Amino acid sequence: MPGLLPRTLADELITDLAGRAASPVSVIAPFTGEELYTLPHATVEEVADAALRAREAQRAWWAAGDAHRRAVLLRGHDLFLERRELLLDAVQSETGKTRGQAFEEVFNSAAATRYAALSARRVLRPEARRAGIPLVMRTRVRRAPKGLIGVITPWNYPLSLALMDIAPALAVGNGVLQKADDQGTLSVLLARRAFVDAGLPPELWQVVAGPGSEVGSAVVDAADYVCFTGSTATGRTVAQRAAGRLIGASMELGGKNPLIVLDDVDPEKAAADAAYACFSAAGQLCVSIERVYVEKGVADRFVPAFAERVRNLALGVDFDYTADVGSLASAAQLERVTAHLDDAIAKGATVLAGGRHRPDLGPYVLEPTVLTDVTSEMQCFAGETFGPLVAVTVVENADAAVAAANDTDYGLNASVMSGSPARARGVAARLEAGSVNINEGYRATFGSIDAPMGGVKQSGVGRRNGVDGLLRFTESTTVAEATGLLQLPRTGYEFGRLVGLMVFTLKGLKAVRRR
Template sequence: MIIKRLPYGPLPDDFAAELRDLSVNAVTGNLESGERLEIEGPFTGDIIGWVGRGTEEDVAVAFERARAAQKIWAKTSHKERGKILLRYHDLVLKHRELLMDMVQLETGKSRDSAFEEVLHIAITARYYGNHIGKILKPKHHTGVIPFLTKSTEFHVPKGVIGQIAPWNYPLTLGISDSLPGIAAGNALVAKPDSDTPFTSLLAFSLLFEAGMPRNVVQLVTGPGRVVGNAIAESCDYLMFTGSTATGKRLGEIAGRRLIGFSAELGGKNPLIVTENAKVDKIVDGVVTGCFANSGQLCVSIERIYAHENVYDEFVTAFAKATSDMTLGAGYDWKYTMGSLAGAAQLATVEKYVDDAKDKGAKVVAGGKARPDLGPYFYEPTVFTDVSDDVLLKREEVFGPVVYIEKVSSHAEAVEKANDTDYGLNSSVWGPSKEANEVAAQLYSGTVNVNDGYAAAFASVDNEMGGTKESGQGRRQGHYGMLKYTETQNITEQRLLPLRGPKFLTARPYAAIMTVLLSVGKKLKILR
């Protein structure tokens, strides 16, 4: 594989060599035969490099290597695995500029959005590095007969995890979900997205530098229908982030194979501005919640319900703040929004915006492409007066487009927010007590109060994920590691058998046990 150059020049030699040898299909014959995927840089539309087009045979090789390595890796102590993650944390921060450059090069996002990814994988590595022993520590439970029955819960690795990552957050979603699974003693076969492979390759190269045994992680680049399906057909647990349609298809494979499956899928995320919200205090935060990463974020806001008491003030302030955003293609910090990821994303955004305009929705900010800035730039766009037949009223745009609707009460806002097939993220802005009362009524995997999405996403000690068609399973927290393990119950019966001593026949034993159960319940001795 080859990456031509970073914005300031060639990739450093040590990373260039590592990336060339990192993916399984980089050392097989398909590259020599010209079967490759060219990677486009969204800022300019130029080809920045290429990777191998993986095959089912490449995936088979990856699993063969991973399964052999996993048997050895599983014997590594929790303490040593944790040390590797903590060293990785330090390397991520050390190489943050290089990581941000690569993320921007492949996605076209702004510098601050790229830094979010660096921050998240560092936090994730630190969390699981520090807590692996606590999370996986054997847990003693009350046996059926206290003192005579010793029952212990263990967590053993599932084997080889499969991961299929998306393009919108190629750094954090390319490796953050993998870290707890690997640390739990599993091996990994992963497919980076075909549009953003170099970021994942770079992220994992740092993990190897931190001390991860090489064959524990296998990367196969290539198309989802080939590589992704082959991974789903071979892994012992599947982690996927992406569209609801693809998630359903992969879920069918996982269900047929009776393997575990975790998926964060689409969203049509609502935001509520409460009756007593201070508009001037919240408007900048709401803008970030809607337009970070150009709106190409599963948890970003696409619909806003503002109480009638603050509606007019909010629309004016929000439209102005949106129009004041600075768009541009740059590897510095001066732009607040970057490009869309490619031609397909641009076409999707234009489809939804044009449909809304044609059906009478009012544009109060943005509303057009910006080819003067780059091939895939689109202004952050705000609508009001959106009728029910407008496509973006209920469908996910996954771009920098949001609409605002007036509501007469918090109850109406909650009803409209919950009226969706999705349930990934929600946001409520207003005085703490008021906002939290509203938040408790929303049905979504995460609810952010006085923040758009980042507070919940960055709180890695707490789980997050989707309800309804926004997915299943959870990432982060203790469950984010335990889901990659099998719970094993090892119970020892001591001194006397559970069926009673040999000298006691069944009938009197049953009578004694009946009395003991009744007494145990009253004294709360037995669980």
């Protein structure tokens, strides 16, 4: 039967950790507030040892060839899906989200794995490029794996935010050194075990746990490239450390994501879609909506419909599909969100829905909350809340909505809802965000694994997903050769003879629009 992961299984999975020398910490189950398991942390020395083992395994993994890597990852994909019920139990046990929103993770993880496995060959295939002088030179670009990829993942989406980086890294021939968050380590280890059982060399994907200041820094110090998902403040630290070693990094960071409701929507449908966009995973999602801007012409119909929809969301902490919204992940999360809520109310915000802590359901359950009259002096106005709290603001028109949506240091995700796709696309084109959804909150872009995903401004650098998400894990080498059709000049005399011909060639290439 579905339920909290048994302690015996947790203890068994922990044996797969690469490091266990440091003192263990207690990891709680958000649904109950009780200890789920104790997690041993790694030492810096253990991280370095794990990196060496992954590097050694990576050489054999690359030498095995694309067909072998693809077959292993696709078998892992199948085992991952076969074990989905246990994975759903793990995600719910560690994060407190509903089963439906845990399934989103399983779905996205499998999709990312399939895409990476089937796309790697095309990305790695040597590619002909335009030579400096056509016919006289021939140019190709080849790609090889960077070597060891450091992946630092958060607690809120432990499966999908791991495999959206790890699957493409493995697919193009790299090894992986992952620092999992304490609150998501079992989910990660369960996923890893499916791929190891499918034939992935165990040493190739190393998992360590521990504080970011020590273990996370050790991962950055050992890697050839780093993927980080987390807060903007920590992302700056990771970026600085990676820059000090002259290695690349891609980072998905914080957001204060806006949703614009245009006056031609169906209010009831838009309200239902907006509620999911705001409160999936209890708002603990980097791309979830925290600001809603409603055109005045539809406000008197949309705002009441939205508030009513939110009030009717089913809260629950069960291991089935009966709940719409689950629990916050920890006491720290509850404290963070309630601090934003209390501050807003004290400074004049109005609560249209929710706003109550529900310990009768679970220790960290907070009702999805809709606020109006939110002003700039309130913490939730510009700061990321990362919880079930959204501010609704009525604006004069679409121009005012766009201006308000873009008035932020962040730029991760945005959404536009409209009865006219053409009108929505016009508004979407003006939004400053790495992804923009039309008539959806975040899933349209988050699930589009063939398209790049990432942030602008303070919401990150680099992109995951799509070809971009594979190429970041490779090094390119240009190989060009002289064909012998014409000897390039080597002396002053030879230059003198060929300058006229070379100028003629440049003009001719321009005339025929050859790059």
